Amino acid sequence: MLTIKDPRWQEISWEQALRAASPTVANILESALAAKDLNFDDGLALCAATDGDLLAVVKIANELRRRAVGDRITYVVNRNINFTNVCIVGCAFCGFSRGPRSADAYFHSTESLVAKSVEAVGLGASEVCIQGGLPRDLDGSYYASLLRAIKSRLPDLHVHAYSPMEIVYGVEKTGMDLRQYLRTLKVAGLGSIPGTAAEILDDKVREMLSPNKLKVRQWIDVIRTAHELGIPSTSTMMYGHAEMPEHWVRHLLLLREIQMDTGGFTEFVPLGFIHSQTRLYRTGRARAGSSFTGHLLVHALARLLLNGHIKNIQVSWVKLGFDAALACLEAGANDFGGTLMEESISKAAGANFGESVSAGELRALIRTIGRVPVERTTTYKIRRVFEHADAGELLPLQRLTMPAENSMVRDEMGY
Numbered sequence: 001m002l003t004i005k006d007p008r009w010q011e012i013s014w015e016q017a018l019r020a021a022s023p024t025v026a027n028i029l030e031s032a033l034a035a036k037d038l039n040f041d042d043g044l045a046l047c048a049a050t051d052g053d054l055l056a057v058v059k060i061a062n063e064l065r066r067r068a069v070g071d072r073i074t075y076v077v078n079r080n081i082n083f084t085n086v087c088i089v090g091c092a093f094c095g096f097s098r099g100p101r102s103a104d105a106y107f108h109s110t111e112s113l114v115a116k117s118v119e120a121v122g123l124g125a126s127e128v129c130i131q132g133g134l135p136r137d138l139d140g141s142y143y144a145s146l147l148r149a150i151k152s153r154l155p156d157l158h159v160h161a162y163s164p165m166e167i168v169y170g171v172e173k174t175g176m177d178l179r180q181y182l183r184t185l186k187v188a189g190l191g192s193i194p195g196t197a198a199e200i201l202d203d204k205v206r207e208m209l210s211p212n213k214l215k216v217r218q219w220i221d222v223i224r225t226a227h228e229l230g231i232p233s234t235s236t237m238m239y240g241h242a243e244m245p246e247h248w249v250r251h252l253l254l255l256r257e258i259q260m261d262t263g264g265f266t267e268f269v270p271l272g273f274i275h276s277q278t279r280l281y282r283t284g285r286a287r288a289g290s291s292f293t294g295h296l297l298v299h300a301l302a303r304l305l306l307n308g309h310i311k312n313i314q315v316s317w318v319k320l321g322f323d324a325a326l327a328c329l330e331a332g333a334n335d336f337g338g339t340l341m342e343e344s345i346s347k348a349a350g351a352n353f354g355e356s357v358s359a360g361e362l363r364a365l366i367r368t369i370g371r372v373p374v375e376r377t378t379t380y381k382i383r384r385v386f387e388h389a390d391a392g393e394l395l396p397l398q399r400l401t402m403p404a405e406n407s408m409v410r411d412e413m414g415y
Helices: 014-020 023-033 040-047 051-069 110-122 142-153 164-174 178-188 203-209 216-228 245-262 292-306 322-328 345-349 359-367 408-413
Strands: 072-076 078-082 127-131 158-161 190-192 233-239 265-272 335-338 372-376 382-385
Touching: 014 023, 014 051, 023 040, 023 051, 040 245, 040 292, 051 292, 072 359, 078 110, 110 127, 110 142, 142 158, 142 164, 142 178, 164 178, 164 216, 178 190, 178 216, 216 233, 216 245, 233 245, 233 292, 245 265, 245 292, 265 292, 292 322, 335 359, 359 372
Parallel strands: 072 335, 072 372, 078 127, 127 158, 158 190, 233 265
Antiparallel strands: 372 382
């Protein structure tokens, strides 16, 4: 029987994999195929899957993906904009933030951020994603003012901006209540918010990662209130650090519960921990990221637990690299994320998979696994289906692969 470590694992059918699984895992997977919601114990059992059971988990997740969205892989043409790297929070997992007097600290002017947005639109972007650090002296009106400046110049551009942590900081700085503050941002031009700052939605783990960051209840309040006001969001989970499988399962089930109430999540994005330049790893409090099989398991688990509720599972190519991202797109994921144009947060933590990819390169990569590339908007409206390859589709000059430290040599550690 093939396992996930065999290079031929993609060749086996989901039916064959299911027949070869243990009775316990097979029963859980059959429930998922029957569109039943899996529970905590089911999720925990799937996290323990190895060998043939793990292959079955991945294969069934991929079949559920096919049933949910077909053989299309979506992506968005966007630009990441980080307006400042100055931050007072001090997250132990972050390599991005700087003190205000650091030689490489920056705070870009509003004019330069508008110019970056204009340039992005000129390159075909339908979205800019804006986040930044939390400077101590930030003006409470800054977030809304930046939105107004960009939207006055580019009224049709979708602005996907401000994590729940930034929104809580804006509430603190302005003295508004949360609902009033989110309404102000929406009127100023906010289209959607990134569901980052989630890390792991468990306060004990969060205390280790960043004791100064918002609590689970605050994250939930921001997300639920945004959804109630018609502001959609992504959802995320950072894995491969100090958390354990039970934290994955509880996190995903909490997201599912919120989605059942609000319907406001556009997608779920697993974010592999990038470790090398972080204090959390250097002080021995975290694993060195995830193994290859761990990446596959987390993406598959997301599809299985969120099935029927959050339709889109996105890979983070900047964290995974292209090869692992393509593998996860055969393990339940269906979205390649964005072109980014510039990416600095993962890079600062030690990622070495690049900062930008062209839409043509994404389409060429998608075709290597026999799927159809589709350009989408932030909220998953279809902009263009590319049934046939065009002259712009060229594979990246250098196929980036997982470095040895992130390879299957750590599979005995799991996760």
